[in-house]
Amino acid sequence: MRRLRVLLLKEWRESLRNKMVLFGVTLLPLFFVGISVYMLALGAGIGDPAGAIVLFNTSLMYFLILPTIIPLAIAVYSIVGEKEQTTLEPLLATPISDLELFLGKALASVIPAVLVNWLSFGLFLAATRIVVGAVPLQALTVPWLASIFGLSPLLALFSVGVTMLVSSRASDARAAYQFSSFAILPGLIPLIVYSSRQTLVDLRLVILEGGVLIVASAVVLHLAIRVFRREQILTRWK
Amino acid sequence: MIRTEGLTRRFGSRVAVDGLDLHVPRGEVFGFLGPNGAGKTTTIRMLAALIAPSAGSATVAGQRLGKANREIRRRVGVLTETPGLYRRLSARDNLLFFARLYPVREPERQVERYLRLFELWDRKDEPAGSFSKGMRQKLAIARALLHEPEILFLDEPTAGLDPEAAKTVRELIATLRSKERTIFLCTHNLDEADRLCDRIGLFRTRMLAVGEPAALKEEMYGRRTVVHLASPSPGIELALHLPFVTKVERLEDRLVVTLPDPDAQNPALVRRLVELGAEVRFVNELRVSLEDLYLDLMEGRDAKA
Ligand SMILES: Nc1ncnc2c1ncn2[C@@H]1O[C@H](COP(=O)(O)OP(=O)(O)O)[C@@H](O)[C@H]1O
Numbered sequence: 001m002r003r004l005r006v007l008l009l010k011e012w013r014e015s016l017r018n019k020m021v022l023f024g025v026t027l028l029p030l031f032f033v034g035i036s037v038y039m040l041a042l043g044a045g046i047g048d049p050a051g052a053i054v055l056f057n058t059s060l061m062y063f064l065i066l067p068t069i070i071p072l073a074i075a076v077y078s079i080v081g082e083k084e085q086t087t088l089e090p091l092l093a094t095p096i097s098d099l100e101l102f103l104g105k106a107l108a109s110v111i112p113a114v115l116v117n118w119l120s121f122g123l124f125l126a127a128t129r130i131v132v133g134a135v136p137l138q139a140l141t142v143p144w145l146a147s148i149f150g151l152s153p154l155l156a157l158f159s160v161g162v163t164m165l166v167s168s169r170a171s172d173a174r175a176a177y178q179f180s181s182f183a184i185l186p187g188l189i190p191l192i193v194y195s196s197r198q199t200l201v202d203l204r205l206v207i208l209e210g211g212v213l214i215v216a217s218a219v220v221l222h223l224a225i226r227v228f229r230r231e232q233i234l235t236r237w238k
Numbered sequence: 239m240i241r242t243e244g245l246t247r248r249f250g251s252r253v254a255v256d257g258l259d260l261h262v263p264r265g266e267v268f269g270f271l272g273p274n275g276a277g278k279t280t281t282i283r284m285l286a287a288l289i290a291p292s293a294g295s296a297t298v299a300g301q302r303l304g305k306a307n308r309e310i311r312r313r314v315g316v317l318t319e320t321p322g323l324y325r326r327l328s329a330r331d332n333l334l335f336f337a338r339l340y341p342v343r344e345p346e347r348q349v350e351r352y353l354r355l356f357e358l359w360d361r362k363d364e365p366a367g368s369f370s371k372g373m374r375q376k377l378a379i380a381r382a383l384l385h386e387p388e389i390l391f392l393d394e395p396t397a398g399l400d401p402e403a404a405k406t407v408r409e410l411i412a413t414l415r416s417k418e419r420t421i422f423l424c425t426h427n428l429d430e431a432d433r434l435c436d437r438i439g440l441f442r443t444r445m446l447a448v449g450e451p452a453a454l455k456e457e458m459y460g461r462r463t464v465v466h467l468a469s470p471s472p473g474i475e476l477a478l479h480l481p482f483v484t485k486v487e488r489l490e491d492r493l494v495v496t497l498p499d500p501d502a503q504n505p506a507l508v509r510r511l512v513e514l515g516a517e518v519r520f521v522n523e524l525r526v527s528l529e530d531l532y533l534d535l536m537e538g539r540d541a542k543a
């Protein structure tokens with residue numbers, strides 16, 4: 001697994017020099033944080049406490065959507081990039097194993113996506129405090145915190161699993177990207193629940209979604225690893 | 239070092255490599271010659287354990303293909319058809335990444351050694367994307383060598399380079415020759431094969447001929463002596479009647495004589511011509527270029543006939 005670390009560092013070094021990836025990873029979270037804080041500030045001006053809570057809950061929702069979108073920006077480049085630079089064949093000629101390569105590619109996008117998500121959550125709370133004056137702590141329930149901290153790694157993992165599964169089968173990684181956008185769907189389940197209950201109060205629901213995501217990710221990753229074969233990706237990733 | 243038996247690869251119904259039997263001993267520079275689409279890259283990919291053969295077997299660097307693929311990858315180095323470098327990473331980071339994927343004991347030192355050896359050290363911190371084609375190719379060759387492979391596969395190392403860069407790369411390959419290292423060089427550049435290789439194989443889906451360049455030419459064409467005569471009498475070629483001569487052709491005032499051992503038989507040939515009243519102006523050996531051989535073989539012509 002020493003090679004896994006080497007591959008991860010390479011992926012990140014490359015991403016840091018890639019404007020497209022950097023924009024993809026930073027712009028969207030900043031946009032969401034900006035919009036949320038702006039809406040909260042507007043809501044505070046109206047002086048309707050119940051309305052403010054609804055707005056705050058909507059904002060929290062973004063931090064369940066972000067972890068499914070951010071990894072796509074990184075994952076797709078790390079596949080398209082190897083293809084465009086024709087670096088895949090020299091890479092496959094090394095003693096790296098299929099599993100190491102798979103995990104390297106997957107974690108290279110999951111880890112930063114989760115960190116960026118948490119970071120933007122922190123930024124959101126700080127900005128809310130500065131701009132609006134106070135964070136409505138009564139709305140920041142345990143189920144919300146459990147979702148943002150517990151579910152987002154699972155959401156990112158699932159999203160990347162789908163991308164990897166599709167791209168080791170598809171001949172065009174960009175088409176894989178479009179398809180993988182469907183991976184955002186599980187992130188929306190709490191949204192539906194929220195909209196019917198006004199706020200997220202049920203920890204059992206979060207645990208249930210966590211369980212579903214663990215099973216779904218395990219299935220997707222298992223399938224993705226099974227189809228992730230040296231020869232297949234050498235002859236298809238083009 | 240490399241031994242294959244009936245190595246075959248099909249893509250759907252198309253046969254890319256058909257029943258390849260090959261033996262390349264340690265330390266040899268073997269030239270694998272063939273036109274585009276001959277199956278050279280497919281052969282390298284099979285031997286480097288990148289794609290599986292459809293049939294047949296091979297031993298590479300002492301390891302069974304299909305049984306010890308990871309060990310094979312550890313022991314061979316591949317220069318792929320396109321250099322395949324990470325454009326945004328520096329030359330040094332490109333090499334360090336690969337050095338760390340192999341069991342290289344001191345990656346930094348090894349990378350420095352090759353960057354200096356290939357005269358790229360001054361540009362080590364520049365992104366590989368800013369390099370000229372020739373420099374990229376050198377960097378890619380360095381990458382293939384970092385782990386000191388027992389076998390180095392080079393897939394058309396000078397294709398697409400300008401003549402100057404091609405010369406640099408060719409000179410570099412010449413320096414890589416060593417008793418410990420086997421080099422398998424794919425090319426369609428005949429001059430390159432003739433100059434760099436101990437033996438060559440002419441290949442188009444199947445192996446058409448294998449041997450040392452000089453021996454191959456001889457085998458195909460025999461050795462031929464050209465005798466230039468001053469105004470020869472007509473029909474002199476028919477009057478020769480020498481038992482050792484296998485074939486005589488008349489080309490204006492020259493006779494092209496095929497004979498097995500020119501060093502021993504040329505004096506008798508000249509004596510006989512003088513007897514027949516010919517004035518011999520000079521005698522030389524007909525040199526066949528590898529190109530003639532290649533073209534004849536590829537077009538399925540039998541030059542001896
Ligand atoms: N991945 C592949 N899928 C289908 N056909 C292939 C593939 N790779 C090579 N071929 C076919 O196999 C033949 C040999 O190709 P290749 O080994 O690249 O030849 P060369 O390197 O000598 O130019 C060609 O006809 C090519 O079209």
Ligand SMILES: [Mg+2]
Binds near residue numbers: 275278280319393
């Ligand atoms: Mg080729």
